[in-house]
Amino acid sequence: MRIAVIGTGYVGLVTGVALADLGNDVICVDNNPDKVALIQSGRSPIYEPGIEEFITRNLDEGRLRVSGSAAEATQQSEIVFIAVGTPPSADGSPDITAVVAAAKEVAKGISKYTLVVNKSTVPVGSGEMVADLLREAGVDDSLFDVVSNPEFLREGSAIWDTMNPDRIIIGAKSREAAARLIELYQPLDKPVLVTDLQSAELIKYASNCFLAMKISFINALSRMCEACDGNVGDVAKGIGLDHRIGPAFLGAGLGWGGSCLPKDTAGMIRVAESMGYDFRLLKEVVAINDEQPRHFIDRMEERLGGLSGKTIAMLGLAFKPNTDDIRDAKALVIAEDIRARGGKVRAFDPVAMDNVRALDTQISLSDNAYACCDGADAVLLVTEWNEFKQLDFGKIGTLVKNKVLFDGRRIYSKESLGKFGFEVFTIGSP
Numbered sequence: 139m140r141i142a143v144i145g146t147g148y149v150g151l152v153t154g155v156a157l158a159d160l161g162n163d164v165i166c167v168d169n170n171p172d173k174v175a176l177i178q179s180g181r182s183p184i185y186e187p188g189i190e191e192f193i194t195r196n197l198d199e200g201r202l203r204v205s206g207s208a209a210e211a212t213q214q215s216e217i218v219f220i221a222v223g224t225p226p227s228a229d230g231s232p233d234i235t236a237v238v239a240a241a242k243e244v245a246k247g248i249s250k251y252t253l254v255v256n257k258s259t260v261p262v263g264s265g266e267m268v269a270d271l272l273r274e275a276g277v278d279d280s281l282f283d284v285v286s287n288p289e290f291l292r293e294g295s296a297i298w299d300t301m302n303p304d305r306i307i308i309g310a311k312s313r314e315a316a317a318r319l320i321e322l323y324q325p326l327d328k329p330v331l332v333t334d335l336q337s338a339e340l341i342k343y344a345s346n347c348f349l350a351m352k353i354s355f356i357n358a359l360s361r362m363c364e365a366c367d368g369n370v371g372d373v374a375k376g377i378g379l380d381h382r383i384g385p386a387f388l389g390a391g392l393g394w395g396g397s398c399l400p401k402d403t404a405g406m407i408r409v410a411e412s413m414g415y416d417f418r419l420l421k422e423v424v425a426i427n428d429e430q431p432r433h434f435i436d437r438m439e440e441r442l443g444g445l446s447g448k449t450i451a452m453l454g455l456a457f458k459p460n461t462d463d464i465r466d467a468k469a470l471v472i473a474e475d476i477r478a479r480g481g482k483v484r485a486f487d488p489v490a491m492d493n494v495r496a497l498d499t500q501i502s503l504s505d506n507a508y509a510c511c512d513g514a515d516a517v518l519l520v521t522e523w524n525e526f527k528q529l530d531f532g533k534i535g536t537l538v539k540n541k542v543l544f545d546g547r548r549i550y551s552k553e554s555l556g557k558f559g560f561e562v563f564t565i566g567s568p
């Protein structure tokens with residue numbers, strides 16, 4: 139099929155290259171000429187393992203093109219995906235300016251029947267809004283359908299997730315409108331659920347909010363485990379073995395960050411408010427998440443006898459491993475908290491340091507984990523990168539002032555580091 143994908147962020151670019159790889163003719167569109175040029179040269183504007191291979195293969199084999207014009211790309215396509223960003227506005231509600239702009243451009247390119255698919259995470263009612271924008275631009279109702287097709291990919295495993303989704307959700311006014319999309323996804327051979335537009339829009343928010351809730355739930359339990367000498371890892375295993383609960387997203391730690399969970403929980407609270415519902419449960423999920431890193435730094439402050447004048451070696455800056463994304467990363471909140479308490483942060487991350495350099499932080503950056511630990515008062519592990527899982531603590535012990543590790547992601551145990559004379563503070567363990 140001939141497809142246009144508007145927006146080359148995580149969702150747009152990955153969707154575009156995945157659909158091209160499945161044999162479709164895809165045009166990826168971005169209004170930023172630098173991004174267009176970069177992709178055209180086979181490179182990726184986002185850090186995602188494996189994506190450049192997909193870009194070059196599909197460019198070389200002629201299935202992928204890149205364009206700066208959404209209207210032109212629409213003209214040449216049967217299906218147009220809107221996959222632009224919906225960042226949070228000041229009050230937490232999603233800013234849909236880019237969706238509106240994309241819809242107006244798409245309207246200019248529709249001259250034959252076109253299926254317009256909304257993949258951006260948008261408030262309930264946005265599908266209808268896009269349809270209204272097309273009508274206002276003079277596009278006849280017979281020439282389009284708008285459907286909602288939320289994306290559930292994770293950064294770091296985005297291509298695999300897109301090719302192997304648990305389910306495909308299609309929100310449409312009629313089965314006929316959904317039919318073309320069902321056909322497009324047919325090669326993936328995955329369950330398809332067709333709903334009305336509003337329900338599909340809610341499913342996207344509800345999924346991310348539920349995942350956030352699972353993590354906040356286990357993090358709340360981690361506080362109880364610390365108080366009663368329990369082990370939150372065992373508690374998570376114990377409840378996760380119940381198939382009604384499941385083991386995923388029960389990893390206790392410093393809490394959830396990134397570009398989606400924080401944005402979508404805040405967005406859902408606002409969307410609910412706009413419908414007259416006070417989503418108190420979700421507010422508490424957010425509050426627990428905000429409290430989690432503060433509580434860990436309280437423990438650090440207590441152990442070190444205050445943080446004033448202390449240097450903390452922070453391992454990891456990205457919001458999770460296998461990404462350079464530092465949006466809503468716990469590392470930034472923690473660094474600010476340590477600084478407010480009079481301490482200094484020196485950090486190392488395998489891929490996210492350029493993004494931190496571009497920000498105005500007071501974090502000093504090191505070339506590797508060992509340089510980061512050299513002369514530090516304590517080590518704080520924030521992101522569970524693989525390369526941090528087998529660090530030489532014999533060597534680190536010779537570099538640090540105090541042999542204390544604060545493990546915010548539960549990688550190390552007292553047993554494994556005790557032999558190096560290290561004291562280990564873990565979330566959710568005594």
Ligand code: UDX
Pocket residue numbers: 289290291292293294346349353386387388389390391392393394395396397398399457458
């Ligand atoms: C998330 C959703 O998983 C995905 O379906 C959606 O499309 C976009 O948002 P992503 O933001 O890439 O994906 O990251 P994810 O792997 O979900 O992790 C989110 C945050 O939760 C990270 O900060 C991670 O460290 C944290 N997390 C995850 C935990 O603290 N514990 C867990 O058990 C799992």
